Amino acid sequence: MEKFKSKIDLWLAFVLIVIFGLALIQFAYEKKWIGLSFIFCVISFIVHMFTTTFYTIERGKLRIKCGFLIDFTIEIKNVKKISETFNVLSSPALSLDRLEIVYGKYDTVLISPKDKKGFLEAVKRINPEIEIVLKK
Numbered sequence: 001m002e003k004f005k006s007k008i009d010l011w012l013a014f015v016l017i018v019i020f021g022l023a024l025i026q027f028a029y030e031k032k033w034i035g036l037s038f039i040f041c042v043i044s045f046i047v048h049m050f051t052t053t054f055y056t057i058e059r060g061k062l063r064i065k066c067g068f069l070i071d072f073t074i075e076i077k078n079v080k081k082i083s084e085t086f087n088v089l090s091s092p093a094l095s096l097d098r099l100e101i102v103y104g105k106y107d108t109v110l111i112s113p114k115d116k117k118g119f120l121e122a123v124k125r126i127n128p129e130i131e132i133v134l135k136k
Contacts, residue, residue: 001058002122004113006066007095008050016046053094055113057122062101064111066092076126079103083133085110 020043027036049067056063062074070092081102088096091110098110099119113119120132 001056002118004055004057004115004119004122006053006055006093007097007112007114007116009095009097012094013050020046050094053092055111055119057119057126060126062123064092064109074101074103074109076123076130079123079127079130081131081133082120082123084116084135 020039023039024036024043027033027039045067049069052068053066055065057076060076062076062079063071064074065071079101081100083100083102085098085100086096087098087100087110089110091098093110093112095112097116098112099116101109101111103109124130124132
């Protein structure tokens with residue numbers, strides 16, 4: 001089994017820390033305990049997503065895991081194309097430096113493995129027919 005962690009954009013983490021940190025401070029200062037509890041739950045959810053987003057390759061399958069919300073598997077033999085993209089659509093990726101995986105008839109998913117080169121090599125070992133499109 002090969003495991004690839006998601007790349008995390010530092011600017012995204014910084015923006016989230018600032019926004020939710022300021023809200024946390026504001027609610028604590030104003031002693032609004034319900035708001036404080038809500039923001040704490042949101043922060044816990046985001047930390048959970050950041051620590052549990054990864055991609056594994058095992059027995060010819062790619063598993064995409066993102067917290068407790070996303071957990072699905074793709075047969076690598078069904079992957080047709082993998083291309084680099086900076087698409088901002090919601091996806092199990094913590095960076096905008098992403099790979100778009102086209103599989104099945106019309107299905108796509110966006111991921112952001114930290115070791116992009118290693119990920120592509122691992123997938124190509126299983127299915128050498130995959131078209132890889134990298135930006136220069």
